Amino acid sequence: MLSVIIIIALTILVLAAAILAVQTTNLVVAVISAGLVSLMASVGYLFLSAPDVAMTEAAIGSGLSTIIFFYVLNRVRGKDHG
Amino acid sequence: MEVLQITGGFVSLIGAVFLFLGSLGIVRMPDSYNRIQTGTKATTLGTLMFLIGVGLYNPSWFPKLIVLIFFILFTNPVSSHVLARAAYSIGTELTKLTVVDKLKDSRGEDIDA
Amino acid sequence: MADTLFLIAGGIIILSLFVAAIRFFLGPDPVDRVIAFDVLTIISISLIALIAHEAGRGIYLDVAVVYGLLSFLGVIVVAKYLERGL
Numbered sequence: 001m002l003s004v005i006i007i008i009a010l011t012i013l014v015l016a017a018a019i020l021a022v023q024t025t026n027l028v029v030a031v032i033s034a035g036l037v038s039l040m041a042s043v044g045y046l047f048l049s050a051p052d053v054a055m056t057e058a059a060i061g062s063g064l065s066t067i068i069f070f071y072v073l074n075r076v077r078g079k080d081h082g
Numbered sequence: 083m084e085v086l087q088i089t090g091g092f093v094s095l096i097g098a099v100f101l102f103l104g105s106l107g108i109v110r111m112p113d114s115y116n117r118i119q120t121g122t123k124a125t126t127l128g129t130l131m132f133l134i135g136v137g138l139y140n141p142s143w144f145p146k147l148i149v150l151i152f153f154i155l156f157t158n159p160v161s162s163h164v165l166a167r168a169a170y171s172i173g174t175e176l177t178k179l180t181v182v183d184k185l186k187d188s189r190g191e192d193i194d195a
Numbered sequence: 196m197a198d199t200l201f202l203i204a205g206g207i208i209i210l211s212l213f214v215a216a217i218r219f220f221l222g223p224d225p226v227d228r229v230i231a232f233d234v235l236t237i238i239s240i241s242l243i244a245l246i247a248h249e250a251g252r253g254i255y256l257d258v259a260v261v262y263g264l265l266s267f268l269g270v271i272v273v274a275k276y277l278e279r280g281l
Contacts, residue, residue, distance in 0.1 A: 002205050002249070006242070009209050013216055020220060028225045028273070032232055035269065036219070039262075043239055046258055047246055054258050063265035070276045077279075091200030098204035098211075101238055105215035108234055114226045117218070121234045132204070132241045136248050139197065143253045150256065153263050154240070161233065161270040168274040169226045 007047060014040045027073060035066045087139050094135025100128030113177035114169055122162040129154055205245050212238050229273050236266035 014037055021033035038061030046054035104124030108117045130151055137147040176183065215238060219231035240259045247255035 002202055005209060006205070006246075009212060013212070016216070016220060026225065028277070029228055032225075032228055032273070036232060036235065039236065039239065042258075042262075043242060043246075046243060046255060049250065051252075051255055051258055055261050058258065058261050058265055063268060066269050067272050070272050074276055087197040088200070091197035091204075095200050095204045095207075097241070098207040101241060102207050102211040102214070105211040105218075105234055105238065108218045108230060109214060114224060114230070117227060117230050121230050125234055125237045129237050129241050132208075133244055135204075136244045139201075139248065140251075140253070143247075143256065146253065146256045146260075150240075150260055150263065153260065154237070157263065157267040158237070161267050161274075164271055164274045165226070165229060165233075168278040171278050172226075174224060174226055 003047070007044065010040050010044045010047070014044070031066060031069045031073070034069075035062045038062045038065075086141070090135045090138030092135070093138060094132045097128045097131030097133075097135060100124055100131060102128075104128060112179070114174050115166060115176070118162050118166050118169070122158055126154065126158045201245070201248065205249075208238060208241055208245060212242070225277065229270060233266060233270050236262060 017033045017036040017040065021030050021037065024030050024033070038057055042054045042057040042062065045057055101124075104121055107120030107124060111117045111120055133147050133151055137144045170185065212235065215231055215234045219228055219235065222228045222231060240262050243255060243259045243262065247253065247259075
């Protein structure tokens, strides 16, 4: 019973964060929302008993891509970056 | 053995209650700085108690859990401190109920002197 | 007895995940959203420990260590970016 509730909650959070990442106009909020999508998807992978995929998703999707996005945003910083 | 498992269940239940209080605090608090402090202190204590409760239920996991507990205990205050300093330096507004702002006073004196 | 306690604790953790997500989707400032992201990561570490307990496999706790490291790095990078000094 608890497992069904966990997987439904994670799916709702992934969908809401993805919609926020597409709809917002602030670049910082968009990048953080994309990080939240892969964070929750990583817990979902772990729940489906795939710990190696979960570790890779957390390291690449939530860690490395967020850091690279902020590095590039710092390089191309304009007047209306937010 | 049964006593240890029930103790672990109670400790992790108290930790989960602390996690809920911390996440309720970041919704109810009026200010970014208040949200930072309630979101760090309460959730750190809640996570530590939950991990200790899981470790009491399965005692063979304790070495890995000790590493995780020390990691959270050392990195969580550092990240909240860095975030609070960044929030002050980009001019995030304090709430109306703020009585004293010592950082602003000391920086003003530096500019005058 | 102990299994019931862990079940109640899991329900409270799911509830607090949603309550913290309210601030993430509502927060007026980027700083508020970063705080909510940090809190969501810490709650997710507890959720991973709960999943490892339910599955009975201690290898799942390695993912929690990776989570803690990446949450720390992500928050530091966002804070240094907001402070204009990355």
